[in-house]
Amino acid sequence: MQALKSPMIRSIWYIIWLILVIISQQMEQLCLNAKGLDSVRVVFFLIIAILTLLFMLQRYQHEQHYFKTVNTSLSQGLTEFFGLVVFILVAIGCFMIIISYLKARGYFPHLVNRTDYLDRGSLAFWFDLLASALLISLEQQFVTIGFFFNYFFRRNSLIGALVAILISGLIFGALNMESWHLINFFIYTAIGLMLATMYLATQNLRICMFMSVFVAIMKVILI
Template sequence: MNTPRSREGNMVRGTIYLIGYFIIFGARRLAVVDGKVRLWGSILFLLLSLMMLIFYIYRFNRESRYFERSDTTLPISDHFGQLVLITTLIFIVRMVINYIQLAQGIGYTSIQTAYHAGDSAGLFWFFIFSEGIIISTLQQFLTTGFFFNYFFRQNTLIKAIMGVIFSALIFALLNFSSIPLIFISELLIGGLLAWSYLSTQSLWVPVLLAIFNGVLTVVLL
């Protein structure tokens, strides 16, 4: 039960981390009411999110000595072309979805609805911090860092493909989108983030890409 080689232990740890994420997500919703940022709600979100982020980082660093690493992993600089491609694809997916929303009226996500209700500078910067940075970072700890090293440890092609698919699905579910087209776009982006992690074996690569995706999402609100 004490190392990431224990399936039962991994399920318990994963459940605890997931509950922590839901707490932060709920705190974010409490901080914004009727399109306005509430002072005490935002303070609560700030304190809880920083505590949870520190907890995630501490646990990941503590457990990483048990994680399996590929012997053929290349330096991140050798993946520059791939990372540029992933960044470009994320940008294209976000722009296409934004265009379809404006042109076809497919509906808005909960964060878009909340922003349009207030549409203020304070709300914009709060979403940049909460959605663009904090929640995006926590999602990558869950969907790539902990997920792959808990449940898809073997370095095989089949495991990698299955891991990317399930990681993308969890990423899409964690964004709570009920609009089919937006859900599909989240699947695509989640798959790209998982691919970047498997290629580089560095958690901070998908984290930075996820922050780019999150900030871009808020900018396009």
């Protein structure tokens, strides 16, 4: 028996995953208030976010038995594509530092920091770092790469790969927008394009997840 054989079923599952990620992101923001953290909301968020991530992991591992065509281990992916991984890591880091610098200089007045940690305290910073880097960023990778490529782009073709990279980047950009502004959308779409490219090259979701954690940490600290 084939899992998720019907295109409609694949679409429904993908909408469910996408909604769960959006809920996690919105709940994380609700945990932060003017005084710092709302402890009740934090507990509720952690429960929902962790359960969502575990559910995604379990479902992804189950579906890989039906969808996976290339078995690339983490060490193999890092070894064979070490140059690409390092290049994308440095490119993303430099890109985010440059954007942060231009933002600090006032070139992007529409971009504002999500959280003023001087007013809300260090606890808010560490919560935002934990929630963004270790929970939400991993959920996003399942949606923008893991389930996305499993459900919609499994054929080996150049055009299909280019379309998949573009759409994956656009979804990543939309999920990470901090304000409704074109520059904000472009920043994270560009990062999403690089992550999707790396996934298609390495065929290893864990590498993209590690990279996404790096992006989330930079996002909290810099942008």
